[in-house]
Amino acid sequence: MIAGFISLTATLVVYILAKRAYSAKKMFWLSPLLVTPAALVVLLIFTHTSYETYNSGGKWLSYMLSPATVAFAIPLYKHYPLIKKHASQILISVLAGAAVAAVSSALMAFVLHLNPQIVYSLVPRSVTTPIAMDVSEWIGGIPTITAVFVILTGILGSAIGPAIIRLFRIKDDVARGVLLGTSAHGAGTSKAFEFSSLAGTVSSVSMIIAALVTLFLTPSVFMMIDPFL
Incomplete structure (x- = not known):
């Protein structure tokens, strides 16, 4: 104790x-x-x-990670009209980003001939930790290793994301939020709030959508790579 x-x-x-x-x-x-x-x-x-x-x-x-996610509802309520206005762009962008993240993780692990459990642990790395760990356990991965991959993804995404924003001169807060939330989940959302409240809100929405997409997409990715492991 x-x-x-x-x-x-x-x-x-x-x-x-x-x-x-x-x-x-x-x-x-x-x-x-x-x-x-x-x-x-x-x-x-x-x-x-x-x-x-x-x-x-x-x-x-x-x-406390799961209940803490509820706090994202506050800025979401505040910027709801703008979120609703750009809903289609956000949804399409996040769907594409989440799909690429899951598939690329699986392919990278397969090419590197990693242990099957490591592969399953790596697939859900691009979503927030609580969901990623649940998905990992569900498909046969190791949740604690998944958590490490999630943290690394978040750190790298929050570091590289702003550089990409500067490089391509992305000035739209909605685009910034989608980029950081989809690619770097919680860490990216924290970084997005440094740009603006709107960017952070869009990032939190993108993170949640990405998590839902991953939940539905992971079984398909799992079935695709399982015969080769």
């Missing part, structure tokens, strides 16, 4: 400090998604703490 409380407290403290550092200096390598896991790994190694001991407290943060 005490070890779990210490683990939970340490995670929150490290995250808050990383968040403050990132707010002061908007640098990619200071991102809380990057700094927090790295700092915790170093801390666990230094204190000789097992993952099981850490997770006795850290797991409560994972449990």
Whole structure:
């Protein structure tokens, strides 16, 4: 009980400090998604703490992921008229992006001759963590490995996304939101809110749609690659 409380407290403290550092200096390598896991790994190694001991407290943060998603309803309500106006563009773009993400993940894993369980863990990497872990377990993957892939995808997407936006001079907040939400889910949505409230709202909608598309698309991808594994 005490070890779990210490683990939970340490995670929150490290995250808050990383968040403050990132707010002061908007640098990619200071991102809380990057700094927090790295700092915790170093801390666990230094204190000789097992993952099981850490997770006795850290797991409560994972449990809070699903209900935390409800918070996206607030900006969604605020920008509902604009979301409704651009609904068709958002839907088509997200459908294409989610399909490419799922299929490309499967093909990449197949080409690299990865272990079947790793392949199944990799397929749902482009959606938010709670759904990705459920899909992974459903098709025979390893949820914890899927969570790692999801985090890596989010970090890379939130880092590369703004560069792509600058490169192609994308000034429309709807387009920015779709790009970041579809490709980098929660991390991308956090980055989208740095552009504007509208971009963040569109990103959260895109993330949710992408998750739903992945839920329906994954069985088809699974059936497509399973005979070759």
